[in-house]
Amino acid sequence: MVNLATVLEDSARQYPDRTALVFGDQRLPYSLVDAIAAQVANLLVARGIGPGDKVALACPNLPYFPFVYYGILKAGAVVVPLNVLLQPAEIAYHLDDSDAKAFFCFEGTPELPLGQRGFEGFAQATKAEHFFVLPATALATTSSVDGAETLWAALQGMETGFDTVRTSAEDTAVILYTSGTTGRPKGAELSHLNMLMNAMVSDGMIPREEGGDVALAVLPLFHSFGQSSVMNVSMLRAGTLVLMPRFEPVGALELMRREKVTTFAGVPTMYWAMLSAVHAGDAEVPQTLRSAVSGGSALPVEVLKDFNRTFGVQVLEGYGLSETSPTASFNQMHRPTKPGTIGFPIWGVEMRLVDAEWNTIEGEGPGEIAIRGHNVMKGYYNRPEATAQVMRDGWLRTGDIATRDEDGYYTIVDRAKDMIIRGGFNVYPREIEEVLLTHEEVSLAAVVGVPHDSHGEEIKAYVIRTPGASLTEEELIAWSKERMAAYKYPRIVEFRDELPMNATGKILKRELR
Numbered sequence: 339m340v341n342l343a344t345v346l347e348d349s350a351r352q353y354p355d356r357t358a359l360v361f362g363d364q365r366l367p368y369s370l371v372d373a374i375a376a377q378v379a380n381l382l383v384a385r386g387i388g389p390g391d392k393v394a395l396a397c398p399n400l401p402y403f404p405f406v407y408y409g410i411l412k413a414g415a416v417v418v419p420l421n422v423l424l425q426p427a428e429i430a431y432h433l434d435d436s437d438a439k440a441f442f443c444f445e446g447t448p449e450l451p452l453g454q455r456g457f458e459g460f461a462q463a464t465k466a467e468h469f470f471v472l473p474a475t476a477l478a479t480t481s482s483v484d485g486a487e488t489l490w491a492a493l494q495g496m497e498t499g500f501d502t503v504r505t506s507a508e509d510t511a512v513i514l515y516t517s518g519t520t521g522r523p524k525g526a527e528l529s530h531l532n533m534l535m536n537a538m539v540s541d542g543m544i545p546r547e548e549g550g551d552v553a554l555a556v557l558p559l560f561h562s563f564g565q566s567s568v569m570n571v572s573m574l575r576a577g578t579l580v581l582m583p584r585f586e587p588v589g590a591l592e593l594m595r596r597e598k599v600t601t602f603a604g605v606p607t608m609y610w611a612m613l614s615a616v617h618a619g620d621a622e623v624p625q626t627l628r629s630a631v632s633g634g635s636a637l638p639v640e641v642l643k644d645f646n647r648t649f650g651v652q653v654l655e656g657y658g659l660s661e662t663s664p665t666a667s668f669n670q671m672h673r674p675t676k677p678g679t680i681g682f683p684i685w686g687v688e689m690r691l692v693d694a695e696w697n698t699i700e701g702e703g704p705g706e707i708a709i710r711g712h713n714v715m716k717g718y719y720n721r722p723e724a725t726a727q728v729m730r731d732g733w734l735r736t737g738d739i740a741t742r743d744e745d746g747y748y749t750i751v752d753r754a755k756d757m758i759i760r761g762g763f764n765v766y767p768r769e770i771e772e773v774l775l776t777h778e779e780v781s782l783a784a785v786v787g788v789p790h791d792s793h794g795e796e797i798k799a800y801v802i803r804t805p806g807a808s809l810t811e812e813e814l815i816a817w818s819k820e821r822m823a824a825y826k827y828p829r830i831v832e833f834r835d836e837l838p839m840n841a842t843g844k845i846l847k848r849e850l851r
Contacts, residue, residue, distance in 0.1 A: 339504040340530045342511045342570070343411040345537060346372055346404070347502065349576035356550070358573070359401050360580045360597055364476075366401060368576065371408075376500035377493045378409025384496070385468050387439055389414030389503055392513065394438040394466070396420040396429070396456055396560070398583040402472040402489070403559045404569060406442045411511060414503030418513045418525070419560035422452055423841050429459025433466045436513055436525055436719060440468035442489065445481045447474065453483040507531035513719050514562050514660040525719035526661045535712040536663040537570040539684050543670050544571070544629050544654075547600045551577035552626075554599045556585045556608070561842045562664035563633055567656075568603050577601075585843065587611040587621065594624035602627060605634035605843040609653065610641050610782055616648055618805060627651050633658060633665075635844055636750045636768055639678045640775040655680055657750065661734055662687075663713040667748055679747040680740075687711030691742060696730060703741040704751050708733045739766070756847060758787030758795050763825040765797060767847075770828065773821055774799060777814065779807035784837055784845045785828060799828040800837060800850055 349358070350372035359366040387393065393410045395417060397403045410417045418436045420429065422444070433441060441460050446452030453471050460469045471486040473479075479491040505511070511533050513525040553572045557564030572579040580597045582590060585608055594602065609632060615621040630645070630653045642653050657680035658664035667689060669681035683689045690698050691705030699705035710733045717725035728735050739751040752766040759765070767785035774783040782802040787795035799818075803809055811831040818827040838846040 339502075340507040340534060341411060341414075341502055341505045342530050342533045342537075343375070343408045343502055344534070345570050345574040346375060346408045347412075349573055353576045356576055357578045358576075359404065360578060361401050364401065371401075371404060373498035374405045374493075375408040375412060376498050377496040378406055378489075379412035379500040379502075380496040381492055382410065382413040382415060382440065385440065387413060387415055387468075389505065390509070391415045391440075392418050392436045392438040394418040394420055394433055394436065394441040395443075396422055396424070396452060397442065397444040397472055398422050399555050399559050399564070399581045400444065400472075400583060401581065402442075402444060404573070404579075406472070406489075407559075407565075407569075408573075412500050412502045414505050414509075416510045416513055418515075419565065420515070421560055421841055422450065422558070424455070424459070426455050426458035426462060429456055430462035432515060432523070433459065433463035435523075436515075438463075438466050440470070441466050442470045442472060444472045445474045445483060453481060453486070457483050457486050505530050508716070510716065512565075514565075516660055524721055524724055527716040527719045528663050529716055532663040532713055532715065533566060533570065535686065536566050536665055537574050539686065540567050540665050540668075541571050541574050543668055543684065544601060544631070545671065546575055547628060551575055551601055552580060552597055552599045553577055553601045553603070554580050554582060554590065554594055554597075556582040556590055557603060557605070557634075557843075558841050562658070562660045563603065563605075563842065566664055567631065567633070585611075587615040591615060591621040591624060594627060595622065598626040599624060600626055601629045601631075603631040603633070606632060606637040606641060607782070607839060607843045607845065609637065609645050613641065613644050613648060614781065623649050630654065631656060634842060636680075637678075638772055638775045640772070642677050657681070657738075657748070658713070659736060659738075661715045661728070661736075662709055663715070666707075666709050666711075666713060673745075676743075676745075676747050679743075679749045682746045682748065683709075683711070684713075687713055689748065690733075691740065692735060696733075696735070702743065704739050706754060707736045707738045707740050707748065709736060710734070756786075758785075758797055760787070760790075760795050760797060760825055761793040765826055770797065770799065770818075770822065770826060774801065774814075774818065774828075777809070777817060779804050779809040780814070781805075782837065784847060784850060786847050786850045788830070788851060796830060797826070797828045798830040798832065798850075800832050800834050802834055802837065 350368040354369035358368040443456030511530040515523040656668035790796035838849040
Protein backbone atom coordinates (compact mmCIF):
# COMPACT_ATOMS: atom_id res chain seq x y z
CA MET A 339 0.00 0.00 0.00
CA VAL A 340 1.20 3.49 -0.83
CA ASN A 341 -0.99 6.15 0.78
CA LEU A 342 0.30 9.66 1.39
CA ALA A 343 -1.52 9.69 4.77
CA THR A 344 1.33 7.41 5.98
CA VAL A 345 3.49 10.51 6.62
CA LEU A 346 1.13 11.47 9.46
CA GLU A 347 0.15 7.98 10.64
CA ASP A 348 3.68 6.65 11.03
CA SER A 349 4.78 9.66 13.09
CA ALA A 350 1.62 9.43 15.23
CA ARG A 351 2.41 5.79 16.00
CA GLN A 352 6.04 6.48 16.90
CA TYR A 353 5.65 9.85 18.65
CA PRO A 354 2.01 10.19 19.79
CA ASP A 355 2.78 12.88 22.38
CA ARG A 356 5.14 14.99 20.26
CA THR A 357 3.80 18.40 19.16
CA ALA A 358 2.74 18.22 15.52
CA LEU A 359 1.10 21.63 15.10
CA VAL A 360 1.51 25.01 16.75
CA PHE A 361 -1.10 27.67 16.10
CA GLY A 362 -1.16 30.68 18.41
CA ASP A 363 -1.40 29.21 21.93
CA GLN A 364 -2.52 25.80 20.66
CA ARG A 365 -0.10 22.86 20.86
CA LEU A 366 -1.56 19.82 19.13
CA PRO A 367 0.14 16.39 19.50
CA TYR A 368 0.44 13.89 16.68
CA SER A 369 -2.09 11.55 18.30
CA LEU A 370 -4.78 14.27 18.23
CA VAL A 371 -4.10 15.35 14.63
CA ASP A 372 -4.29 11.72 13.48
CA ALA A 373 -7.47 11.10 15.51
CA ILE A 374 -9.29 14.10 13.99
CA ALA A 375 -8.13 13.10 10.49
CA ALA A 376 -9.61 9.64 11.18
CA GLN A 377 -12.91 11.29 12.18
CA VAL A 378 -12.91 13.22 8.89
CA ALA A 379 -12.34 9.94 7.00
CA ASN A 380 -15.24 8.30 8.87
CA LEU A 381 -17.44 11.31 8.06
CA LEU A 382 -16.65 11.03 4.35
CA VAL A 383 -17.42 7.31 4.29
CA ALA A 384 -20.68 7.95 6.16
CA ARG A 385 -21.66 10.44 3.44
CA GLY A 386 -20.96 7.95 0.65
CA ILE A 387 -17.55 9.26 -0.38
CA GLY A 388 -14.84 6.70 -1.07
CA PRO A 389 -11.77 5.80 -3.13
CA GLY A 390 -11.19 8.05 -6.13
CA ASP A 391 -13.87 10.58 -5.21
CA LYS A 392 -12.73 14.21 -5.27
CA VAL A 393 -13.01 16.42 -2.17
CA ALA A 394 -12.18 20.16 -2.30
CA LEU A 395 -10.53 22.08 0.55
CA ALA A 396 -10.29 25.88 0.83
CA CYS A 397 -8.47 26.86 4.00
CA PRO A 398 -5.52 29.08 5.00
CA ASN A 399 -2.68 27.79 7.21
CA LEU A 400 -4.77 26.59 10.15
CA PRO A 401 -4.91 23.21 11.96
CA TYR A 402 -8.03 22.45 9.89
CA PHE A 403 -5.89 22.06 6.77
CA PRO A 404 -3.92 18.96 7.88
CA PHE A 405 -6.98 17.55 9.73
CA VAL A 406 -9.03 17.53 6.52
CA TYR A 407 -6.18 16.88 4.06
CA TYR A 408 -5.03 13.65 5.71
CA GLY A 409 -8.64 12.65 6.47
CA ILE A 410 -9.48 12.79 2.76
CA LEU A 411 -6.39 10.70 1.95
CA LYS A 412 -7.21 8.11 4.63
CA ALA A 413 -10.60 7.58 2.96
CA GLY A 414 -8.83 6.90 -0.35
CA ALA A 415 -10.35 10.07 -1.81
CA VAL A 416 -8.52 12.80 -3.74
CA VAL A 417 -7.69 16.20 -2.20
CA VAL A 418 -8.45 19.26 -4.36
CA PRO A 419 -6.88 22.25 -2.54
CA LEU A 420 -8.29 25.64 -3.59
CA ASN A 421 -6.75 29.10 -3.37
CA VAL A 422 -8.44 31.03 -0.53
CA LEU A 423 -8.72 34.19 -2.66
CA LEU A 424 -11.07 32.66 -5.26
CA GLN A 425 -14.44 34.32 -5.87
CA PRO A 426 -17.75 32.34 -5.97
CA ALA A 427 -17.81 31.82 -9.77
CA GLU A 428 -14.17 30.66 -9.70
CA ILE A 429 -14.92 28.26 -6.84
CA ALA A 430 -17.86 26.82 -8.81
CA TYR A 431 -15.56 26.32 -11.82
CA HIS A 432 -12.97 24.41 -9.75
CA LEU A 433 -15.63 22.24 -8.06
CA ASP A 434 -17.21 21.29 -11.39
CA ASP A 435 -13.93 20.91 -13.28
CA SER A 436 -12.56 18.51 -10.64
CA ASP A 437 -15.86 16.61 -10.20
CA ALA A 438 -15.67 17.34 -6.45
CA LYS A 439 -18.36 15.57 -4.42
CA ALA A 440 -17.70 17.45 -1.18
CA PHE A 441 -16.22 20.79 -0.17
CA PHE A 442 -14.61 21.79 3.14
CA CYS A 443 -14.36 25.58 3.41
CA PHE A 444 -13.01 27.85 6.15
CA GLU A 445 -15.56 30.34 7.51
CA GLY A 446 -13.14 33.22 7.04
CA THR A 447 -13.16 36.69 8.53
CA PRO A 448 -15.05 39.93 7.83
CA GLU A 449 -12.07 40.99 5.63
CA LEU A 450 -11.97 37.62 3.83
CA PRO A 451 -15.50 36.13 3.91
CA LEU A 452 -14.31 32.83 2.48
CA GLY A 453 -17.15 30.76 3.93
CA GLN A 454 -19.83 32.89 2.31
CA ARG A 455 -17.99 32.89 -1.02
CA GLY A 456 -17.47 29.15 -0.77
CA PHE A 457 -21.14 28.47 -0.03
CA GLU A 458 -22.18 30.65 -2.98
CA GLY A 459 -19.73 28.80 -5.25
CA PHE A 460 -20.98 25.46 -3.94
CA ALA A 461 -24.58 26.52 -4.72
CA GLN A 462 -23.55 27.46 -8.29
CA ALA A 463 -21.68 24.18 -8.87
CA THR A 464 -23.62 21.35 -10.49
CA LYS A 465 -21.95 18.24 -9.02
CA ALA A 466 -20.87 18.86 -5.41
CA GLU A 467 -23.25 17.33 -2.87
CA HIS A 468 -21.78 18.11 0.56
CA PHE A 469 -20.58 21.39 2.06
CA PHE A 470 -18.82 21.61 5.43
CA VAL A 471 -17.83 24.95 6.94
CA LEU A 472 -14.68 25.09 9.10
CA PRO A 473 -15.71 27.62 11.78
CA ALA A 474 -13.41 30.46 12.79
CA THR A 475 -14.19 29.76 16.46
CA ALA A 476 -12.57 26.54 17.68
CA LEU A 477 -15.00 23.64 18.14
CA ALA A 478 -18.05 25.81 17.24
CA THR A 479 -21.06 23.89 15.94
CA THR A 480 -22.59 26.98 14.32
CA SER A 481 -21.17 29.56 11.91
CA SER A 482 -21.96 32.80 10.11
CA VAL A 483 -22.72 30.86 6.93
CA ASP A 484 -26.48 30.39 7.03
CA GLY A 485 -27.65 26.90 6.18
CA ALA A 486 -24.18 25.35 6.19
CA GLU A 487 -23.18 22.37 8.33
CA THR A 488 -20.07 22.93 10.44
CA LEU A 489 -17.25 20.41 10.65
CA TRP A 490 -17.61 19.95 14.41
CA ALA A 491 -21.35 19.30 14.19
CA ALA A 492 -20.72 16.77 11.41
CA LEU A 493 -17.95 15.00 13.36
CA GLN A 494 -20.08 14.36 16.44
CA GLY A 495 -20.30 10.63 17.06
CA MET A 496 -17.53 9.82 14.54
CA GLU A 497 -14.93 7.26 15.66
CA THR A 498 -11.32 8.41 16.20
CA GLY A 499 -9.94 5.27 14.59
CA PHE A 500 -9.99 4.44 10.89
CA ASP A 501 -8.57 1.63 8.77
CA THR A 502 -6.84 3.64 6.03
CA VAL A 503 -7.88 2.69 2.50
CA ARG A 504 -5.26 0.73 0.59
CA THR A 505 -4.40 2.89 -2.40
CA SER A 506 -1.91 1.98 -5.12
CA ALA A 507 1.14 4.01 -6.09
CA GLU A 508 -0.55 5.25 -9.27
CA ASP A 509 -3.85 6.25 -7.65
CA THR A 510 -4.41 10.01 -7.60
CA ALA A 511 -3.78 11.66 -4.21
CA VAL A 512 -4.04 15.36 -5.04
CA ILE A 513 -5.25 17.54 -7.90
CA LEU A 514 -3.34 20.84 -7.81
CA TYR A 515 -4.71 23.63 -9.95
CA THR A 516 -2.31 25.78 -11.94
CA SER A 517 -2.74 29.52 -11.51
CA GLY A 518 -4.27 29.90 -14.94
CA THR A 519 -1.97 32.65 -16.25
CA THR A 520 -2.60 31.19 -19.70
CA GLY A 521 -6.24 30.18 -20.13
CA ARG A 522 -8.43 28.64 -17.44
CA PRO A 523 -6.79 26.83 -14.53
CA LYS A 524 -5.97 23.15 -15.13
CA GLY A 525 -5.76 20.45 -12.48
CA ALA A 526 -2.40 18.64 -12.30
CA GLU A 527 -3.16 15.08 -11.24
CA LEU A 528 -0.54 13.84 -8.77
CA SER A 529 -0.33 10.26 -7.55
CA HIS A 530 0.39 8.97 -4.05
CA LEU A 531 3.82 7.91 -5.34
CA ASN A 532 4.47 11.39 -6.83
CA MET A 533 3.74 13.13 -3.52
CA LEU A 534 5.27 10.55 -1.18
CA MET A 535 8.53 10.31 -3.13
CA ASN A 536 8.80 14.10 -3.29
CA ALA A 537 8.38 14.38 0.48
CA MET A 538 10.90 11.59 1.13
CA VAL A 539 13.55 12.94 -1.26
CA SER A 540 13.05 16.51 0.03
CA ASP A 541 13.40 15.26 3.62
CA GLY A 542 16.73 13.67 2.74
CA MET A 543 18.14 16.92 1.33
CA ILE A 544 17.61 19.07 4.45
CA PRO A 545 19.61 18.07 7.56
CA ARG A 546 17.49 17.03 10.55
CA GLU A 547 18.00 18.69 13.93
CA GLU A 548 18.86 16.36 16.82
CA GLY A 549 16.20 17.71 19.16
CA GLY A 550 13.53 17.66 16.46
CA ASP A 551 12.77 20.09 13.66
CA VAL A 552 10.55 23.14 13.95
CA ALA A 553 9.33 24.45 10.58
CA LEU A 554 7.48 27.70 9.94
CA ALA A 555 4.58 27.12 7.56
CA VAL A 556 3.88 30.50 6.02
CA LEU A 557 3.81 29.36 2.39
CA PRO A 558 0.13 28.59 1.66
CA LEU A 559 -0.58 24.91 2.29
CA PHE A 560 -3.02 24.93 -0.65
CA HIS A 561 0.01 25.54 -2.89
CA SER A 562 2.38 22.72 -3.89
CA PHE A 563 5.51 24.24 -2.27
CA GLY A 564 3.95 24.71 1.18
CA GLN A 565 1.98 21.48 1.02
CA SER A 566 4.73 19.09 -0.06
CA SER A 567 8.04 20.70 0.92
CA VAL A 568 6.82 22.07 4.26
CA MET A 569 3.75 20.21 5.61
CA ASN A 570 4.35 16.71 4.26
CA VAL A 571 8.08 16.84 5.01
CA SER A 572 7.42 18.07 8.57
CA MET A 573 4.89 15.28 9.19
CA LEU A 574 7.24 12.68 7.66
CA ARG A 575 10.11 13.63 9.98
CA ALA A 576 7.78 13.99 13.01
CA GLY A 577 8.69 17.65 13.26
CA THR A 578 6.71 20.56 14.66
CA LEU A 579 4.83 22.71 12.16
CA VAL A 580 4.27 26.33 13.24
CA LEU A 581 1.30 27.66 11.28
CA MET A 582 1.11 31.27 10.10
CA PRO A 583 -2.00 32.06 8.00
CA ARG A 584 -0.68 35.21 6.36
CA PHE A 585 2.91 36.28 5.84
CA GLU A 586 4.01 39.48 7.49
CA PRO A 587 7.78 39.91 7.88
CA VAL A 588 7.99 41.25 11.45
CA GLY A 589 5.43 38.72 12.68
CA ALA A 590 7.20 35.87 10.90
CA LEU A 591 10.56 36.76 12.46
CA GLU A 592 8.97 37.11 15.91
CA LEU A 593 7.29 33.71 15.49
CA MET A 594 10.62 32.16 14.46
CA ARG A 595 12.25 33.57 17.59
CA ARG A 596 9.42 32.61 19.98
CA GLU A 597 8.95 29.05 18.66
CA LYS A 598 12.68 28.39 18.07
CA VAL A 599 12.14 27.66 14.39
CA THR A 600 14.98 25.69 12.78
CA THR A 601 13.88 25.57 9.14
CA PHE A 602 12.19 28.08 6.85
CA ALA A 603 11.01 27.79 3.26
CA GLY A 604 9.81 30.82 1.35
CA VAL A 605 9.62 32.63 -1.96
CA PRO A 606 12.09 35.42 -2.85
CA THR A 607 9.77 38.29 -1.88
CA MET A 608 9.53 36.85 1.67
CA TYR A 609 13.32 36.86 2.04
CA TRP A 610 13.42 40.42 0.72
CA ALA A 611 10.69 41.54 3.15
CA MET A 612 12.38 39.95 6.18
CA LEU A 613 15.71 41.54 5.29
CA SER A 614 14.01 44.93 4.90
CA ALA A 615 12.42 44.54 8.35
CA VAL A 616 15.74 43.64 10.00
CA HIS A 617 17.64 46.46 8.27
CA ALA A 618 14.94 48.95 9.30
CA GLY A 619 15.36 47.87 12.93
CA ASP A 620 11.80 46.54 13.15
CA ALA A 621 12.79 42.94 13.91
CA GLU A 622 15.65 40.82 15.25
CA VAL A 623 17.42 37.93 13.55
CA PRO A 624 16.22 34.58 15.04
CA GLN A 625 19.12 32.60 16.47
CA THR A 626 17.78 29.05 16.02
CA LEU A 627 17.40 29.09 12.22
CA ARG A 628 19.62 26.40 10.66
CA SER A 629 18.30 25.89 7.13
CA ALA A 630 16.54 28.10 4.61
CA VAL A 631 15.04 27.09 1.28
CA SER A 632 13.88 29.32 -1.56
CA GLY A 633 11.70 28.42 -4.53
CA GLY A 634 8.69 29.62 -6.49
CA SER A 635 10.78 31.97 -8.62
CA ALA A 636 14.43 32.92 -8.99
CA LEU A 637 16.00 34.46 -5.87
CA PRO A 638 18.01 37.57 -6.79
CA VAL A 639 21.68 36.95 -6.00
CA GLU A 640 21.95 40.25 -4.08
CA VAL A 641 19.10 39.16 -1.77
CA LEU A 642 20.72 35.73 -1.30
CA LYS A 643 24.08 37.29 -0.35
CA ASP A 644 22.42 39.76 2.03
CA PHE A 645 20.47 37.00 3.81
CA ASN A 646 23.61 34.90 4.20
CA ARG A 647 25.45 37.89 5.70
CA THR A 648 22.60 39.09 7.93
CA PHE A 649 21.15 35.78 9.17
CA GLY A 650 24.28 33.64 9.01
CA VAL A 651 22.31 30.98 7.12
CA GLN A 652 22.88 29.91 3.54
CA VAL A 653 19.72 29.91 1.41
CA LEU A 654 19.46 26.76 -0.68
CA GLU A 655 17.62 27.36 -3.94
CA GLY A 656 15.45 24.75 -5.56
CA TYR A 657 13.09 24.53 -8.48
CA GLY A 658 9.83 22.86 -9.32
CA LEU A 659 6.22 23.38 -10.31
CA SER A 660 2.80 21.99 -9.44
CA GLU A 661 3.19 19.48 -12.26
CA THR A 662 6.33 18.06 -10.61
CA SER A 663 4.96 17.54 -7.08
CA PRO A 664 6.79 20.13 -6.87
CA THR A 665 10.57 19.72 -6.35
CA ALA A 666 12.65 18.85 -9.42
CA SER A 667 16.12 20.27 -8.70
CA PHE A 668 17.93 21.61 -5.65
CA ASN A 669 21.30 22.81 -4.37
CA GLN A 670 22.07 19.63 -2.45
CA MET A 671 24.41 19.30 0.50
CA HIS A 672 26.65 16.55 -0.93
CA ARG A 673 27.95 18.89 -3.63
CA PRO A 674 29.05 22.55 -3.51
CA THR A 675 26.25 25.12 -3.49
CA LYS A 676 26.24 27.56 -6.38
CA PRO A 677 24.35 30.76 -5.47
CA GLY A 678 22.00 31.94 -8.19
CA THR A 679 21.50 28.43 -9.58
CA ILE A 680 18.64 25.98 -8.95
CA GLY A 681 21.18 23.23 -8.36
CA PHE A 682 20.89 19.91 -10.15
CA PRO A 683 18.14 17.27 -10.46
CA ILE A 684 17.02 15.57 -7.24
CA TRP A 685 17.42 11.80 -6.80
CA GLY A 686 15.43 9.81 -9.36
CA VAL A 687 14.77 12.80 -11.64
CA GLU A 688 16.31 13.74 -15.00
CA MET A 689 16.41 17.19 -16.60
CA ARG A 690 17.42 18.34 -20.07
CA LEU A 691 17.16 21.45 -22.23
CA VAL A 692 14.95 21.30 -25.33
CA ASP A 693 13.94 23.56 -28.22
CA ALA A 694 10.40 24.20 -29.48
CA GLU A 695 10.39 20.84 -31.35
CA TRP A 696 11.56 18.81 -28.29
CA ASN A 697 15.09 18.45 -29.70
CA THR A 698 17.72 18.19 -26.98
CA ILE A 699 20.02 21.21 -26.68
CA GLU A 700 23.54 20.16 -25.75
CA GLY A 701 26.02 22.30 -23.85
CA GLU A 702 25.16 25.47 -21.99
CA GLY A 703 21.91 26.38 -23.76
CA PRO A 704 19.73 28.34 -23.19
CA GLY A 705 16.76 26.06 -23.68
CA GLU A 706 13.46 25.07 -22.12
CA ILE A 707 13.71 22.72 -19.13
CA ALA A 708 12.15 19.28 -19.63
CA ILE A 709 11.80 16.87 -16.68
CA ARG A 710 11.30 13.12 -16.31
CA GLY A 711 11.02 11.07 -13.12
CA HIS A 712 8.91 9.93 -10.17
CA ASN A 713 7.75 13.51 -9.59
CA VAL A 714 6.03 14.16 -12.94
CA MET A 715 2.22 14.34 -12.84
CA LYS A 716 -0.09 11.77 -14.41
CA GLY A 717 -1.48 14.59 -16.57
CA TYR A 718 -4.03 17.40 -16.43
CA TYR A 719 -7.36 16.08 -15.11
CA ASN A 720 -9.79 15.41 -17.97
CA ARG A 721 -7.60 17.39 -20.41
CA PRO A 722 -5.84 14.97 -22.78
CA GLU A 723 -5.05 17.70 -25.37
CA ALA A 724 -3.46 20.03 -22.80
CA THR A 725 -1.52 17.07 -21.38
CA ALA A 726 -0.24 16.09 -24.85
CA GLN A 727 1.04 19.65 -25.39
CA VAL A 728 3.42 19.46 -22.43
CA MET A 729 4.17 15.72 -22.06
CA ARG A 730 5.94 13.28 -24.36
CA ASP A 731 7.44 9.86 -23.52
CA GLY A 732 7.29 10.64 -19.81
CA TRP A 733 9.01 14.03 -20.26
CA LEU A 734 7.30 17.25 -19.14
CA ARG A 735 8.23 20.59 -20.72
CA THR A 736 8.06 23.37 -18.14
CA GLY A 737 7.92 26.67 -20.00
CA ASP A 738 11.03 27.81 -18.09
CA ILE A 739 14.18 28.84 -19.95
CA ALA A 740 17.50 27.90 -18.35
CA THR A 741 21.22 27.45 -18.95
CA ARG A 742 23.38 24.59 -17.64
CA ASP A 743 27.03 24.80 -16.63
CA GLU A 744 29.75 22.20 -17.07
CA ASP A 745 28.98 20.69 -13.63
CA GLY A 746 25.32 20.13 -14.48
CA TYR A 747 23.92 23.02 -12.41
CA TYR A 748 20.95 24.79 -13.97
CA THR A 749 20.22 28.52 -13.83
CA ILE A 750 16.77 29.88 -14.64
CA VAL A 751 16.99 32.61 -17.26
CA ASP A 752 13.25 33.36 -17.25
CA ARG A 753 9.78 32.12 -17.97
CA ALA A 754 9.39 31.62 -21.72
CA LYS A 755 6.24 33.74 -21.62
CA ASP A 756 8.02 36.59 -19.76
CA MET A 757 10.71 36.96 -22.41
CA ILE A 758 10.67 40.39 -24.08
CA ILE A 759 11.38 40.74 -27.79
CA ARG A 760 12.69 44.27 -28.37
CA GLY A 761 13.61 45.17 -31.93
CA GLY A 762 14.18 41.50 -32.75
CA PHE A 763 16.43 40.87 -29.73
CA ASN A 764 15.43 38.41 -26.99
CA VAL A 765 15.61 40.11 -23.58
CA TYR A 766 15.22 38.16 -20.32
CA PRO A 767 13.73 40.30 -17.51
CA ARG A 768 15.50 38.40 -14.75
CA GLU A 769 18.93 39.43 -16.06
CA ILE A 770 17.92 43.11 -15.95
CA GLU A 771 16.37 42.73 -12.48
CA GLU A 772 19.61 41.24 -11.15
CA VAL A 773 21.59 44.26 -12.42
CA LEU A 774 19.08 46.79 -11.04
CA LEU A 775 19.28 45.17 -7.59
CA THR A 776 23.00 45.95 -7.41
CA HIS A 777 22.09 49.68 -7.20
CA GLU A 778 22.31 50.68 -3.53
CA GLU A 779 19.02 52.62 -3.67
CA VAL A 780 17.01 49.82 -5.35
CA SER A 781 15.22 47.48 -2.96
CA LEU A 782 13.11 45.38 -5.38
CA ALA A 783 12.55 45.40 -9.15
CA ALA A 784 10.22 43.79 -11.66
CA VAL A 785 10.87 44.16 -15.40
CA VAL A 786 8.22 43.65 -18.10
CA GLY A 787 7.76 44.32 -21.79
CA VAL A 788 5.20 46.97 -22.79
CA PRO A 789 3.87 47.53 -26.35
CA HIS A 790 5.92 49.83 -28.60
CA ASP A 791 5.11 51.03 -32.13
CA SER A 792 8.49 50.50 -33.77
CA HIS A 793 10.35 48.06 -31.47
CA GLY A 794 7.41 45.72 -30.83
CA GLU A 795 8.10 45.85 -27.10
CA GLU A 796 9.87 48.32 -24.85
CA ILE A 797 11.52 47.46 -21.53
CA LYS A 798 9.91 48.89 -18.40
CA ALA A 799 11.15 48.52 -14.81
CA TYR A 800 8.90 48.84 -11.78
CA VAL A 801 11.09 49.65 -8.80
CA ILE A 802 10.72 49.87 -5.01
CA ARG A 803 13.40 52.16 -3.65
CA THR A 804 15.22 51.66 -0.35
CA PRO A 805 13.87 53.78 2.55
CA GLY A 806 15.01 57.40 2.30
CA ALA A 807 16.36 57.02 -1.26
CA SER A 808 16.38 60.10 -3.52
CA LEU A 809 16.99 58.22 -6.77
CA THR A 810 15.06 59.57 -9.80
CA GLU A 811 13.80 57.71 -12.85
CA GLU A 812 16.24 59.54 -15.11
CA GLU A 813 19.20 58.71 -12.86
CA LEU A 814 18.34 55.02 -12.78
CA ILE A 815 17.91 54.87 -16.58
CA ALA A 816 21.28 56.58 -17.07
CA TRP A 817 22.92 54.23 -14.54
CA SER A 818 21.42 51.21 -16.35
CA LYS A 819 22.57 52.47 -19.75
CA GLU A 820 26.18 52.37 -18.54
CA ARG A 821 25.88 48.75 -17.37
CA MET A 822 23.74 47.01 -20.00
CA ALA A 823 23.69 46.56 -23.75
CA ALA A 824 21.70 49.15 -25.70
CA TYR A 825 18.85 46.73 -26.43
CA LYS A 826 18.58 45.64 -22.77
CA TYR A 827 18.50 48.61 -20.46
CA PRO A 828 15.04 49.87 -19.34
CA ARG A 829 13.87 53.01 -21.17
CA ILE A 830 10.96 53.44 -18.76
CA VAL A 831 11.15 53.35 -14.93
CA GLU A 832 8.19 53.66 -12.59
CA PHE A 833 8.64 53.82 -8.81
CA ARG A 834 6.12 51.99 -6.64
CA ASP A 835 5.63 51.57 -2.88
CA GLU A 836 4.60 47.95 -3.45
CA LEU A 837 4.23 45.43 -6.27
CA PRO A 838 1.21 43.19 -6.96
CA MET A 839 1.72 39.66 -5.63
CA ASN A 840 -0.36 36.49 -5.59
CA ALA A 841 -1.22 34.45 -2.49
CA THR A 842 2.16 32.68 -2.59
CA GLY A 843 4.18 35.91 -2.82
CA LYS A 844 5.06 35.77 -6.51
CA ILE A 845 5.13 39.13 -8.30
CA LEU A 846 2.23 39.26 -10.76
CA LYS A 847 3.88 40.59 -13.89
CA ARG A 848 0.69 40.25 -15.93
CA GLU A 849 -0.80 43.05 -13.79
CA LEU A 850 2.18 45.29 -14.57
CA ARG A 851 2.15 44.89 -18.34
